[in-house]
Amino acid sequence: MIIRKKRAVPLICAIICLIIMGGSMIAVAVLSGSLESQRVAQRWRNGEMRYSQVSVFLPDEAGLSHTATAQLRQSVDNYLAAESIKAPNQNARIWIYAFSGETTVSVSKNTEAVQARAICTGGDFFTFHPVDMASGWYYSDKDIMDDGVIIDRALAWRLYGGYDLTGLSVRIGGYPCKIAGVSNTPERRSENDSYGTEPTVYVPFSLMQKIGQAPNVTCYEAVLPDPVGGFALKTIESAIPYNDGDFEIIENSRRFSPKSNFANIGAYARRTQRTNSVFYPWWENSARYLENFAALFTLLAVISAIYPAALLITLILRLFRRRKTIFRALARMMSQLLVSRRLNEK
Template sequence: MKFFNNLDKEKIKNKILKVIKSKAFIIVITLIILDLVLGFISRALIHKLPEQSAADRWSSDGKKMAQVSIFFTEDQMIDTDFIKKMEYVMESKMTNAGIVEEQDDDPKPQKDPRIVETQKIGDNGAYEDTEGPVDDTKLYSSCYSAQGIVSISFEGKTADKVTAIGTFGDFFLFHPLELVSGSYYNKDALMKDQIVIDEDLSWQLFGSNEVVGQMVTIGDVPHYISGVVKRQEGKMRTAAGQQGGLAYISYDSLCKYGVILSGRTEKVEISEDGKTALTGGINCYEVVMPSPVDGIVKTIVKESAALDDRYISIVDNTERFSAFSMYDILTAFGTRSMWNKAIFYPYWENLARGYEDILVVLFTIRWICKLIVICMFSVYVVYLYRHKTWTVSGIVQTLSDKKYDLEVKQKQKKDEKEAKERS
């Protein structure tokens, strides 16, 4: 105790402060670099989810767009008629919100609403660049899908229980899958007999990726390969549901020749000879439209669905990875995993939810770095203030002296110039 009592406390304090000051700069720079690196990693992860950025791809001419996805529980009967009714109500609400102008009865050239797209699907199913508005009667673009399984055969080979995504509408505009060969199928084609398969299924059936135009059978009905898409690898994607072969087919084909797993279905007769098909099972609806006010698109879609929160989950994809959204996820830590809705999420939504968990960890670390830097800077400012060797009056006097010296120098230069001119 005597030893400690004899120590010069002031010297110890000064030594500690000296060490802190010498290391503080390095700590601050390290934290700033760490924040920048984690920010870069976060943007790279978000870039891996193009399904979440349709609004960014379509925004142009200063027009802000919003993308919203709605998922239905498995106990709901969501069929094509439900979606049509939902869109009818949605268009009415868009008009009331001022997104769509009401058209009068004046037979002048109609001011049909338009959606400005950066890309569209051409007649052959491939992406084509467009300039200016697309000649469409809708101000928005949408698609819906159902998940199920089908059996696909080719010359004696059969891929049984293949995971199938039954699509309708602008599905490939929302999901710009990387093509290995061929193109996407045309959503407006009269015959819904084209399909897109991934590399895994292509090699399983054909032993090659160059299979565009080949005929396969689904439920003994001919279908044609429109394109082959790259198989995305990784633990996250496998866990999300992208394992095994994957086929993208029309919703019509999935209803007629497959088994729908994603929602409630009913059998309906489709011909006089007793043939039946499934209806329903739609579990995902996606839309992109102009958003003059933040959050208005999500509100419109939710109200148009006219279902209780217990039967739907709605996501504003546009703001999904914003700081506010990350904060909401962080504050819901623990309860976020407690899911009481029976929803068959498609793989892209499972993947997005998985990446949200990763991004919120990076978000937390980045904010911890920022807070430490702010605290250290604040402490340093307080330290400088408490140990200041200056006063406000002294600063004012110094500035006044500098101003006087400057005026004297300017006057001297002026006098010398006038003297030279006289001589």
């Protein structure tokens, strides 16, 4: 009985380790799909063409100008055309992009003024970042009037004491604007912590240019064809008019892959040390927060797999050493079965 218990202990330990490993792998899968801002390529993809999402982050003082984003777009179009990657028709789009930058503005209603964080947006920003709306709708670069803004709940409460404010007016830097909608504060902890408590307003870049307070573009995002691994990354990287050390580029579609998770394990300590002045918006800080957890769960899965793997290897080696005895036992068993079958036939 004692011998049987001793044999059962390693098996029980192996099962526990396998459960921990499976749970860790599930946790990584859940983390990788929890942020809509990192899954744009999956939502945009249509048909057999593979797509990838790429993000570029730049320092605030050396960001792109609004004009430079148009040049970057043209560079990407030329690069894709040179590789014979074209839209199926004139009305279709082969790739999408968004850009943003941040500054601080004064948002006022009558005599009430609030200092707020302004996230200035361009391109298909709300395709990349479908913020949850308490009321109203998203504005678009295609709107005839570019005076629509989205304020978050904190700012809405400070100004009006309510949230159903669509169509009402506010002033940004003294310039009259219309409230297109009110956005909810992110509820998920990783996003909420990164978002913070500062009152926030989303403003079109074109409107901020009229106001005269347009910041530099510090975040440029794109979803484009990736027929060969790394093609999308290379396309955007070649179009950015800066040296490698002046910006940070990330392939969002692969940031939670096993390869990336293992790389983050090796660079875990260095990830907390900033050696550049690149500006991360709140959604990128949220993604990096989850990246750290994905790396830890990957490490836990690897450690948990060591004991079952060692036990399996030990078992295989024991079976190999006793292979002659096992083969004899199998041969004896087969012989007995044949004899028994012949006796039954008689």
